[in-house]
Amino acid sequence: MIFEYKSSTIFYYFHIMKKYFLLSFVLFLSFRSEAQLKYPLDSLLFTTYQYRNIGPFRGGRASGICGDYKNKQVFYMGSTGGGVWQTKDGGSNWKNISDKYFGGSIGSVEVCPTDPLLIYAGTGENTLRGNVSEGNGMWKSIDGGKSWKNVGLNDTKHITKIVFNPRNPDIVYCAAIGHLFGANDERGIFKTTDGGKSWEHVLFVNDEVGAVDMAIDNTNPNTVYASTWRVKRSPFGMESGGEGSALWKSTNGGESWKEISKNKGFPKDTLGIIGISLCASNTDKIFALVESKTGGLFVSNDAGETWTKQNDENKIRQRAWYFSKIFTDPKNENLVYICNVEFYKSTDGGKTFSQVGTQHGDHHNMWIDPEDGQRMMIADDGGAQISFDGAHNWSTYNNQPTAQFYRVTTDTHFPYRILGCQQDNSSVRILSRTYDGSIGSQDWSSTAGFESGHIAVDPLNDDIVYGGNYGGYISRLNHKTGENRTVSVYPVSPIGDGADTLKYRFQWNFPILFSPHNPKKIYAAGNELFVSENEGQSWKSISPDLTTNDKSKQVPSGGNITKDNTGVEYYCTIFAVVE
DSSP states (O other): OEEEEEOOHHHHHHHHHHHHHHHHHHHHHHTSOHHHHHTHHHHHHHTTOEEEEEEOOOOOOEEEEEEOSSOTTOEEEEETTBEEEEESSTTSOOEESSTTTOOBOEEEEEEOSSOTTOEEEEESOSSOOSSOOOOOOEEEESSTTSSOEEOSOTTOOOEEEEEEETTEEEEEEEEEOOOSSSOOSSOEEEEESSTTSOOEEEEOOBTTEEEEEEEEOTTSTTOEEEEEEEEEEETTEEEEOOTTOEEEEESSTTSSOEEOTTSBTSOOSOOOOEEEEEOTTOTTOEEEEEOSTTOEEEEESSTTSBOEEEEOOGGGSTTGGGOOEEEEOSSOTTOEEEESSSEEEESSTTSSOEEEOOSSSOEEEEEEETTEEEEEEEEETTEEEEESSSSSSOOOSTTOOOOOEEEEEEOSSSSOEEEEEETTSOEEEEESOOTTSOOOGGGEEOOSSOSSOOEEEOTTOTTEEEEEEGGGEEEEEETTTOOEEEOOSSOOOOTTSOGGGOSSOOOTTOOEEEOSSOTTOEEEESSSEEEESSTTSSOEEOSSOOSOOOGGGSSOOBTTTSOOOSSTTOOSOOOOOOO
16 A cells, blocks of 8 residues: 655645645745754644555455454454454455554464454465565454554564464464574474463474464364475575475374375475365365475375375466465365465365456465355455355455555656556556545556556656566556557566576566656666667667676576576666666
8 A cells, every 4th residue: 555644734725725825835934044944844844744545445465364253244364564454344344453563464363263352463474475574473462453462473574374272262373484585493383372471382393494384173173284394585586395395293282293294195206385274074184285396286084194196287286385275165075275376166175176256366365264164255466355155256355455566656747646566466546635635446547567667757748657567578658548558678578487598687676767867768777777768669778787697696486396487586687776
């Protein structure tokens, strides 16, 4: 979402009266002494300013979600960058309930099955992108989110799963990734038996391996399953998989663990991320969504002793590190859901999957009511949506002010407009102010570029906008005529290739800007600096390669199982430019 300083009432009317009030105000200030103006002016102005939300009300990525087990209209969403949100009317309206205490990215949020006022929220992104934000541990509320208290695990950085013991609300487990860009010890599975006053580190592989998923047997809470994952990021790469990635089982409440990914039928090659689902209606049946060269969906019908591959379709394990979440209907062990770019459903125990329509793409999490499989919630790059009829109809995400913007800029229109590119959505051009004081969907629209780019507005015509996107893409949009054309520096899509194969390297969020001295001159930066003076019809390089051009940092990203080259990890690039 976009926030802007909001002035007091006098400045609101100042905008309405436009130039006449501006002239009077400037003349008034000119009569004040220099001594009076030097510091008191700032103090006077800024004490009356406050933030106002100008939207757009269009959800951004969410991952941690949960529903109230007793009140069927109450749900919780942990957003990326926006804290914890609550709806009390089934998704029609959302309210932030964490802002006075903490914010940032939420990896997991969980309501106690036996006490709806008891909530835990684990911070740090669940989806470990290149542009990722870490958290500051675990937060607990005992009054339904009205107040919160930090209860430790501050160095876990990314808490991805929280599980309550269904019979004892003081017993809680959590899975944590740890430091994403380096080694640390506070990672793995943690357990509290005293309501978060202290945590026991019950499963630790090593300082480079964290835990990513968990499941508990509600009929026998001493039986707990967990998956660990070796994952590491650097500015130039993402590595998923390796020694330490495994599936584990405990039969004594986490006091000891046995690796069950070495059992018969499980992949024997290098493992990566593993998503798990324990069937509530048949607790001997477990599904595992496994990243490996021979991976796919595996099922065990004997509590993890042996495994059988059910499905290895690419669509259910695409971009494994980013998704790999699986869920089972609480009453029907053959009704299985998988979160990926699309949302998939199987009615035959995972042998086949069909796509289910949703409000957005890139699905990261799901919650199903254990008493009613028709009541569910999904988290995706558009926020959170709720269904009461088994995924046939969903609530909207156009009521969640949680959109993420990579960059924002303004134009010379009056009142001025704010422009930015929203993650996994269109770019946006939105009015900073309207005369009736409200800013609605009629006051914003898509503009040039797409999700990850800079935006540059023509200084001579604020209806002509240039916008970027990953892969070095640049478009030029004329808002008056509707003409939108590609004006990329080098018209080749690099998606899927490592940076080492490219003629020019453009970062995911590469700079685009106009010269402040020559309104006809626009710059774009890859590993060389390019300029155009004919509206992007042609470009020329005005520099050599300005980077270290270190080929060891330009290899394909993803690790040795699943390659993932979208431009995020393109390194040895120009990241910022100013003239």
